[in-house]
Structures are given as C-alpha cells and as structure tokens.
Amino acid sequence: MKRAKLLILQALVMVVFLAVWHLVTTTSLFGDVKTTQFFFSTPGAVLSRTWTQLTGGEIYWHLGITLTETVLAFVIGSAAGILFGFTFARNELLAAVFDPYIKAANALPRVVLAPIFALWFGLGIWSKVALGFTLVFFIVFFNVYQGVREVSPTVLANARMLGMNERQLFRHVYWPSALTWMFSSLHTSVGFALVGAVVGEYLGSSAGLGYKIHEAESVFDVTGVFSGMLILAMFVIAIDSVVTMVEKRLLVWRPGQSSTTV
Amino acid sequence: MKRAKLLILQALVMVVFLAVWHLVTTTSLFGDVKTTQFFFSTPGAVLSRTWTQLTGGEIYWHLGITLTETVLAFVIGSAAGILFGFTFARNELLAAVFDPYIKAANALPRVVLAPIFALWFGLGIWSKVALGFTLVFFIVFFNVYQGVREVSPTVLANARMLGMNERQLFRHVYWPSALTWMFSSLHTSVGFALVGAVVGEYLGSSAGLGYKIHEAESVFDVTGVFSGMLILAMFVIAIDSVVTMVEKRLLVWRPGQSSTTV
C-alpha cells in the first residue's frame, strides 16, 4: 500500500518535470523555441531516442564499458579510501603530516590531470578508472577518517579492556562504527565514480557512454546528449540501490527512528 | 616543540616528493628526459615559475576571481546542502519520493552541463559558481541527511519531552549533532568547490586560475600547468584551515580521543 503510494508520487514528480520541460521547449513562452530546443531538445525526442537506443544493441556495449569503469573506480576508490581512512585515523602523526597534502590533492582539477592519466594508464579503461578513483577516494577517505574518530570512547575502552588487538578492534569496533559514515559517503561516491568514468571517456577514449555523449555534443545533437544522460541516470539508480541493499543488511542493529510496536 | 617536529616532517615529505620528481625528470633513469619533461616539467622550473607569478601582480587578479567563485560555490552549495539535508531528513516522504532523482542528479557529468550553465548564468563567475555548487551540494547534502538521522534517540526524545518545537529541536539537537558530519563533508567540499570553479573556467571563461591553466595546457606549457596547480593547492590549504578553525571552535564539547590528565 505504502509502496504503491510512493511509486505514484515518484511518477508524479517525473510527469511534472517532463511537462515543464515540454512546455519550455515547445512553446514560445520562455523564449525562442529553436534556441531552447538547441539546448534542451524536447522530452518526446529524448525519450524516443532513448527507447531506440535501449532496444538497439549497440548501446549495451558502451554501457558495459562504462559500467566496468564505474564499478572498478568505485570499488578500488572506496577500498583505498577505507584503508587510508582507517590507517590515518589510527595514526595521528601520519594524519597530521599528510593532512595538507591530502587536502591539496583533493583540490586538483581532475580534468587537468587527464593527460597524465592517459600517459600513465593509456587510453583504455584504466585512465578512466583512475579519474573516477581520484573522485571517490577523497570522499570515502574523509568520511571513514571521521567515522573512526567518532567511535564511542566507552565502547572502545571496553573493547580494549577485553584484550582486543588492533586487528580485532578494527573488525569489532572501528569497522562497524564507521559503517554508517561509510555508507553515507558511498551514496555520494557512486555518483562520482560514474562522473569520473564518463568525464574520462569524454576527454579521450574509443567507447563508453561518455564517448557517445561527446560524439553527440560535437555534432550538436542535444537529443543524443540528453538521452545519454538519461541512460546514465537510470544506471546510477540501479547501482545505488545495490549499495542501499547492502547497507540495510549491514546496519540491522541500529535503533529505528521511532520505537517499533506492533 | 611538537609543532616544530610536525613542520619538519611535513617539509621532509615535500622534499622527498620534489627529489623524486627531480630525479624522474632530469635523469634518464625513467626514460627519455625530453619526453618526461614534456609531460612533467621539472620541480625547479615549476617552483621558479610559481615564484615569478606570485611576485608579479597579474596572478592575483586571476586568483581573486577564482577565490570569489570558490567561496560562493562553497557557501551557497553548503547552505543549500544543509537546508535540503535537514528538510529531507525531517520529512520521510519527501526524502523517499525524491531519493532516486537526487541520486541520478548527482551522477550527471558536470562537464556536459557546462554549456547549459553558461546559457543560464552567462559567462561570468556565476556559471562557475553553478558548477562548483553541483559538486558541493551533493556531498554536503548526503552527509547532513545522514547526520540528522544519526541523532541519539534518547537525546532527541528528551529534548522533545522538554517541549521543544521543530525550530528549537533544530537549533539544540539536530544542528549540533549533525555538525561533525557536516564538517567532515566540508573538508571534502572545499576541494570540490575549487575544482568546480577551475573546471568551469577551464571550459569557458576569460579569467581565473582555470583559464590560466587551460591557456598553458594548450600550448604544452606544462610548467605553467603545474605552477597553476601549485598555486591552487596552496590556496585550498588556506581555505581549509579556516574551516578547521571554525570546526575546532564549534566542536569544543567533544570528548578528546583519550582522557586528558595533566
């Protein structure tokens, strides 16, 4: 019942959005129709193009490549973020020494780094993975770092008194305690992994969704650009729901928002 | 004493980094010197160029523009992230309905959106602010959202029993409780605000650090590119230390990592 209501509301939002889009691009209320269509295409055109693409076979090849890059960037980036986050949080000196460098590295515009990645990793998927990695890593890193430091002092003291060594503390205390933080960052970084992959493809590649979008953009095919982004969006929702599922499983122990009676 | 040691260690890291860089680019151990210099310049050249730029006056004009964009993107982005984060966390239905759309929006490659921002906000600083905004907003949003939901149920129940209304709960419970989360996200988003500004400039503008970097890049002036990035890095460390100062002030109440005796 509740689920149905939610879906209806979500659909409603979508319909309103499409209606506004349609209105803007097909009536001259908001300026010259030709110009608005040059930038925004029309929802009808975008949807029908998307449909054509999804029913054709070619897009899946590109999607597959982008998916591979995204998943790799996400997995490697979060793994490294988690690893470094934990290491730094557990080693104050290390954290203090590297703090300014990490902050600085996080601020480097990735687009500028693309040639260097291309040099190091070639034009294949790995340079895109590297780009996605630089986005995912920092988000996860900062959150895990904070998450570890947020561990309740009493729970930690208790675990230490139980004789746990560093590895056991990690498994039984730091890790579960940082999980909430991690998942919050993972929701952001799923998106950023995809952005990294697509931007990487956009800057130099031979396949992938970003390549398709760039191709469309070069010939001023806005419909193609938007339909590419639409496919991308559907895609990220799918990946994110996997993250949410894992999250739900791992965080069963948490008290609900309100007390639960029947 | 401890501070001095830290500074020495930080300097050491820097020196090692520069030494490696120097070694790679000036000896033929790692391939042809000309080629490596074409891609990586040399630390000496980059430092001297940076010095020239910083002592000359022109760079400050560009820096000023980038700073304005970064600060605006950061402030507006975090403000909106905080606002929406709180609103959504307090309104389950809203959050559930918009959840997929927010996730999808977060995954759109900003590079592709640049022309649209230029259309809406012109070529001045506002289109760059918009780009930075789209990066900052989501990071802050997800963290604030999670931060609000992490409020201790007992503390919340107590505050409600004290008769607090929604506004007072916000001020006395949600806000302070979400602060840690917020600051963790702000550290990431300072960097991203700058990335947004620079990438925006890189994609189209007539001034700013990103413009300078783009200019240098298209004439293979790697030295210029790296010196631009160096200035950028110094810059973000400065902004971030302001954030850290504010954080320290606002989070005095937290128990230290270890119990503090004299």
Added chain:
Amino acid sequence: QNAEKPKLTLGVGGKQLLYYLPLTVAEKKGFFKEQGLDVEINDFGGGAKSLQALVGGSVDVVTGAYEHTIRMQAKGQDIRAVVELGRFPGITIAVRKDLADKIKSAADFKGLKIGVTAPGSSTALTAQYAMIKAGLKASDAPIIGVGAGASAVAAMKQKQVDIISHLDPVTSKLEADGDVVALIDTRTEAGTKALFGGSNPAAVLYLKHDFAEKNPVTTQKLVNAFVKSLKWLETAKPEDVADLVPAEYHLGDKPLYLRAVKNSLESYSRTGISTPDAMKSMYDALKLLDPELASSNVDLSKTFIDSFAKKASSGS
C-alpha cells in the same frame, strides 16, 4: 562612423591554437582598438562550446570552424560567417613512424586505430573522409578521441593509436620528435587540393545573422580588424609571429614553435573571402559523412556573408 556596440564578447575554443592565430594577431597588434572596439575574448574548452555560447547569447561573435555554420543552418539556426581566417583545414593525418613503411595512403587504414581530437569533430570527419575517398567505409577503422593537448601526444608516444588526425601544435610536436610521418597535410594548398579537390574554408568569424543586421558598423569594424591581421600574416615571418605572441605560447620549445608557425602560415586566408566552390566542397564532404546532414538541403549562400570582407579588402 561609430560602432553600435563598441564593447563585445568573442568566443573561441582554444585561443592559443595556431588555427586561430589571426585572432591573437588582431588582439596583440591592437587592430581591434584601432577600430574603436573593445573585444573581450572568452576561451572555451572546445569549438562546440563556443558555438553553444553564441546560440545561448553569452557571446556576440565566435571564431570557429566554418562547418558549424552549415550544421546550424541545417538546424534552422541562422548563423553566418563574415570573414574567412583559414583557407585550408590545417589538419594533418600522420602515421606512426614504425608503421610508415607499410601504410602509404588512406587505403591502408583498415583496422588501424585513428586518434582524433574528439569523436564527431572535424579531425574525425577529415580522417573518415580520406578513408571514403580511398574506397573504404567510414566504420572500417576505430576512431579514438585523444583530446586536444598533451594527451594526444601521449597517446601517440605510447602507441595507443596508429594514425593521428590532428592539428598544430600536436602535429608539429610529433613530427619534430620524429614520432610520426605525415600522409595527408591540409596545412598546405597541395595537400588540401589532393584531399578535397580545392581549398576548403576552415576557421571563420561567425555570428548570428540578426547581429550583423542590427550592428552593421560593428561587424564591419570587426571584419576590418581581421582582414588587417590576415594581411599582416601574409608577409610575416615565423620569427615575427613568435615575437608578437606571449612567450608562453612558444610550447616551451621555440624552434618547435617556429616550425609549427612556418607549417601553418600558408593556410591562413589571404582575402578573408571564401569561394562558393570551397564552401560546396566542404558541404559535400559533410553530407558524405554525417547521416543527419545527408538529407539536408542547406542554401550555402546563407552560410557566408562576403560583403563585409569585400568592403574591408577594398577599403584597405
């Protein structure tokens, strides 16, 4: 007579590229000021972005590829060129050194990886056009976007691509380092003739038609400035150019820059006026390559207003 709009914004996708040298010359030589114009130059990440800025109204005029005006006319956007800056495309198709003895012409491209600035861009189209002319299909070789700058050099040096269809300074850099051998060189008249059968408009100054109609004086003054810089380039030596542009433009390697300028000098337009033949040759090439344009019917006289350039040439 005063300009209607003395302050205007100009868009360009990569100002430092030799492709757009006439713009830098006009700026540095003060030709805009001479005409009483205050031109703010906005640099974009690519030609497509500067065109979008023009359509969106963020800039008044653009120095970009002539091809854009045809595409825009096909989409119903009345965008017209007013002065030609480059008469040859300036694109070089080169093959990697170690393959040079096997690959002699576009007919041998089958199955090789071709690096271009971006899929769908003019470098890509030129490469595909060459293949079609040599009897292959456009899809016979994978097209790889390698970007505009150092990443393109990296791609070739790392043997990520076999063929590169690119612009200066990338081409000159690769040539100077001995990494590639040029097969088709549209920087020269001979090369362009060989591929397209005639000259082929490249960089132009284009704008929205109503802008030209509303601001005829401003447009005229702009064109005057550009024609003047074309005239200057006609007689300039590479060293003159190198002295004029900021030192950062020298690619960190002045001999390389001089070489690149020398290679390119021939490609700049002399009069600022494009011939209908040249325009038609461009359109035909596009029709061949782009399915969207294949069925289009663009009136080429609407893509270029030559009256301003004619007046400028006769005036000076």
Added chain:
Amino acid sequence: MELANRLHLDAGQDLSSPQAGTPPAVTLGGLDITFHLEGGSRYQAVTGIDLSVAAGEFVSVVGPTGCGKSTLLNAAAGLLTPSAGTVTIFGQPLAGLNRRAGYLFQADALMPWKTALDNVKVALEPMGVSDAEADRRARDWLARVGLRAFVDRYPHMLSGGQRKRVALAQMLIRDPEILLMDEPFGPLDAQTRQIMGNLLLDLWSRDRKALIFVTHDLEEAIALSDRVVVMSAGPAAGIVADYRVPLPRPRDIAEIRLEKAFHEIHRDIWVSLRVEVQKAYAMGEGKELVGGAGA
C-alpha cells in the same frame, strides 16, 4: 492481602485522589505493548496494564529487571504507541507527545554539546523565559542538586551521578504537572539519595503534581510514595499488586524507615516482589518457558 490490593486497583481513583471529581492525571487502560523483533517475531512486554494516578499522587513502580517499567513510562510520555489500550491524561486521550509531563530517562539523555548550565537553561526556552532569567534559575537549580561548582562542565566531564543530577534539574526546572522518573537516584549514594528525595518531596507537595517513580530501592519507594505498584516478571508482565503506604505526611525519609508501619509494608511488598523476581530469573534462564517470545 493480594486480593485486597487487586480490588484496590479498581477503586483506586476515589481512594487515592485527594480531590475526587477531577479526572486523574494519568490513566492507563488495558495497555498492551508488543515489540517487533528482527525476523518477524514479536515480544509482548506488558499486557493488560490498568493504572490510574491522580493529580497530587506519588506512585512508585517496582518490579524485576526487564519487566516493562521503562516501557510503561514511555507509553505514558507518548513516546511509544501502545499496541492496545488507552492512555488518558487529565481525562483527554493522549495523541502524540504528552506535553504536560516531564520525563527523567533511565539512560543518559543530556545534550553532550551543552554544558551542565546550558542543558538546564535550554529546558526553559520552550516556555519563553528570558535568557537572563533562565540563567539565574538554572544556576539556582544546579546549586540545589549540589552542582554549583560544575555548571560549566560538558557532560563527558561529569561523573555518572553528576550527570543524573543535571538531568534531574533539567526536568524539575520546568515544573511539569506530571513527573515520570525512571530510576532517578540509581547512580547516587545513599546520602545524596535522601537529599534528592527530600528535594523532590518538597517540590511535589507544594502543588498537586502527579508522580510516577520507577525504582529498584524498595525502601525509597515506600518512604517517598503514596502507593507502590508491583509489576510481575515479563514477558507479558502485568501489575500484580498495588499497595497503599499508610504513613503520614509530611515525612522525613531518613526517619520514616524506623517506624513500624514501614517495616510491615516493606516485608509485604518484598515477599510479593521476590516471587516475581525469581519467576523472571527462571524465565530468562530458560528453565521454564522461553515464553511469549515467539507469539
């Protein structure tokens, strides 16, 4: 005795409320509370709870650990919606939070980001008290609970008993009509307990507050209250006995323990409680049924 007490439950209102006719402050009618557990099973914590507390009445609740005392207070506070039954506050059915009640939680509930003083001050903000006035009153209250020297400490710098006293001040400063207190004196030493107990009695006797007081200290329960309610062991705990304390007021809680009537009622309650605790222990240990947990 058992039967008499059960009967008293029904007649309770008239007997206990000093002013018959006004509705009781809190009435729990046929309350059932069942918790959902992971994996779909349920745990019925309490069942069929009927309890009425008149305005001006001091009722203590005792019972074996885990029987459902806190759950009961949560229901009275409106923090927990009962699965069945009604909660009535001054004759009005309770919807949402009980705005006329103050609640002292069993667990730490101070805002960790506020000093002791601010934690107490903030309780006055919803009432629109001016800042200066709130400051003065908060300092006064902290002094009354013996914490004048600790006003500027954050909760993590206070001992367990000090935190509890801050929470006490935070609750009492608002002067609510109904006081729900869950082991308020647990982490305090016997002496401080008496001081706090007297403080509480003082306050309670001044105007007709209703007080539900959960404690494990039977002597304290008897010394302070008008009625002592004994709960049975869970699951599905109920009220098994309801004793009226036949001691005159005003009382001095230190002295009253020496009276004979005190000892008698103490022994009575002790016996009925002991049975329940042993039952609870047996259940928890699983010697009898692992009861109700899978209903």
Added chain:
Amino acid sequence: MELANRLHLDAGQDLSSPQAGTPPAVTLGGLDITFHLEGGSRYQAVTGIDLSVAAGEFVSVVGPTGCGKSTLLNAAAGLLTPSAGTVTIFGQPLAGLNRRAGYLFQADALMPWKTALDNVKVALEPMGVSDAEADRRARDWLARVGLRAFVDRYPHMLSGGQRKRVALAQMLIRDPEILLMDEPFGPLDAQTRQIMGNLLLDLWSRDRKALIFVTHDLEEAIALSDRVVVMSAGPAAGIVADYRVPLPRPRDIAEIRLEKAFHEIHRDIWVSLRVEVQKAYAMGEGKELVGGAGA
C-alpha cells in the same frame, strides 16, 4: 575506630592477603589525578591515594557521588595516566593498558552492533577460543545472568538492567585475574542483585581473584567484601577510612544482613560516609569553597 582503620591502611597488605609474600594484585601509590578543563583551568579529582588490593581480596569502594571512584578504576585499568603516583600490578609498574584486568564500566559499553550473544562471545576471541566453544560458553553465561531468552537481542532492544547483565557476562566470561567493577548492580532490583552477588562470590572464591567493587549500596558492599574503603568528597578526594569486614566466609548475602556484626560495621561506615556526603553536597552547592576547581 577511625584511627585504627587508618593504620590498617599501611599494614593492610600483610593482614589482608591470604598468602603473604606474593605481591599484591593492584597497588596504587600516592596517586594524584588532575583533569585539564577548557580555558586552561584544572580540576584535581583525587590526591594521595594509597590502596593495595591483594590477590584473592574483595575490596569495595564507597564514597559520595562525584568523588573519584570511577577515576580510580580507570587508573587501575590503565585507561587514565595518573598525574602523579604509581600503579603497580602484581609487582610490575603498569605501562599502558592493564591486560590482567577485566573492567565493568559504569556507563553502557556494549557494542551496539552486536547481539547480546555476540557481545559476550567476542570477549573470548582475543583468547583464541574456537567459535563453537565460544558460542557454547557465551550462551551458558547469558543463562547464568538470566538472559537465556534474550541472546539474539541488540542492546537497544534490552532494558537497562538486561544490558548491565550482558556486560557482566562479557566481563566474567574472560575470567580475568583482577576484576574492576563500577556499580555493576546499579540498575538491578534487590532480588536480582542478590542472585548476581552470589554468582560473583562463587566465581571469586573459586580462584584467588582480586576484586575492586564500586557501589553505592553499603549493605551490598559489606555483604560481599573483605574490606570497604571510604573515599572523601572531591575535589582532591582521598581515602578517609578502610574497614575490614569481620564476617566469616562463605557467606549468603541474604542471610548475612541479619547478623549483629553486620549492623555494627554498617553503622560505623554509615557515619563516616555521611560526613563526607554532606561535605560534598555543601561544596557542590558552593556554600563552602568552590574548591580546587581553579588550581
């Protein structure tokens, strides 16, 4: 009496340790603990603490709330480095954590992400016990503290007293040589307290464990321990008295309260404690000095 007790402090070791010659399990020598406060001021919690607990000795610590009992245990556990003085464990100066001790914290310290069973099981992991064996023993221990039916509950689904008992099982299952317990039976009802007390005595008497037991329940302290140490009010709290409990072992904690010796010692300690509590209260309220807080 007072004097005798003070003297006993020095001679304590020989008298109290059943096997003279072996070093005492815990020795605190001249312990000073001062906390840094915001803004540079300091708070001296305890000063000049000398306390020695022999192996096999059961020592209770009582004192007014906020005097420094938890602080003392923290120092003995190695969680807090004293500002001055030494902590010696079985003759070895303590550096870092006290690995031979188990600590039952005053505050909730269970891992909220583990069920009761897992919380207890995990205590065996550092000892390398196999999973199956750990499971068996953890279930057994949970049954002994009366929680057989609650093994699969997460801490937030347990009542305060149930959580405390899980923590108790978690600590006892490791069978440490030194037990540090901070108000372990606080949130338990009197009956359960006795059951747990007997459980603890059982365990303690089996092998020569040293036990430091903080409580507010004086009767409990006397019933369980060999010595009762009374602390003075803070700031700068110290040990003011150290009573030996002259009751024979083994004891039944329910029965022992009826003995005469029990009442005598209870009265003695009560008096000395009362003085301290009143002092503490006066200080906290600021009637005397706001003492030491700005030293």
